[in-house]
Amino acid sequence: AQSVTQLDSQVPVFEEAPVxxxxxxxxxxxxxxxWYVQYPNQGLQLLLKYLSGSTLVKGINGFEAEFNKSQTSFHLRKPSVHISDTAEYFCAVRDDSNYQLIWGAGTKLIIKP
Amino acid sequence: EAGVVQSPRYKIIEKKQPVAFWCNPISGHNTLYWYRQNLGQGPELLIRYENEEAVDDSQLPKDRFSAERLKGVDSTLKIQPAELGDSAVYLCASSTRGEGTGELFFGEGSRLTVL
Known part of the structure; x- marks a missing residue:
């Protein structure tokens, strides 16, 4: 069965720094x-997705992610974060056997002023 | 366009009591999902509906959980009786193209606390 690992439960970063x-x-x-994002007291919303094609995927709010097949990674990046990016971010992969989404445990992005 | 609506947002009950959650999906979305999200974890699928048919309920604890989607629109998830371990956020989502594409639209969730 497929699985997803988000190694960092929390990532603190200063405002305007990259993440x-x-x-x-x-x-x-x-x-x-x-990648899905969950802002405080809100539901999950799709940030971006990779289905095929270019390995660099751009999403909403200035986020992008790169699919790396050899490293089996799909890291999310933003060159300059804003206080409004404070949220929990979830990575997910589609399970080929049943087409369900397998979710990571989430990473809380904490923006320091 | 209205999003996925869930109610109640918060519910506190004592163990062994029943509880029900309601979800109204986005208009025209045929597929409806119920997820459970425990603290510090990602969502876990409980049940998936295609119109009024439950096509995947393999992870629904059927001894105490039940769900229905009458007329293929809104849906209710029930727990009876609730246990302490049921404390979690219950998420409803809907889509038009099936879960495989990942384009799910989520409600704000119903946070259950069982005392």
Missing amino acids: ELRCNYSSSVSVYLF
Whole structure:
């Protein structure tokens, strides 16, 4: 069965600094990868997704992620964070056997002023 | 366009009591999901509906959990009786294209505390 690992439960970063949130997945034949964001007291919303094609995927709010097949990673990046980016970020992969999403445990992004 | 609506947002009950959560998906979305999210973890799928049919309920604890989606629109998730370990956020999501594409739209969730 596929799995997703988000190594960092929390990432503190200063405002306007760059950030990278790490995500690794177990290898599979085909890979559909996603990042979702959950702002405080709100539901999850899709940030970006990789289905095929270019390995660099751009999402909303200035975020981007790079699919790296050899390292089985899909790290999320932003060159300059803002206080409004404070949220929990979830990485997910589609399970080929049943097309369900397998979720990581989430990473809380903490922006320091 | 209205998003996925869930109620109640918060519920506190004593163990062994029943509880129900309601979800109204985005209009036109045929697929509806119920997830449970424990503290510090990602969402865990409980049940998936295609219209009014439950097509995947393999992870629903059927001894105490039940769900229905009458008329293929809104849905109710029930727990009876609730246990301490049921404390979690219950998320509802809907989509038009199936979970495989990842384009799920989530409600704000219902936070359950069992005392």
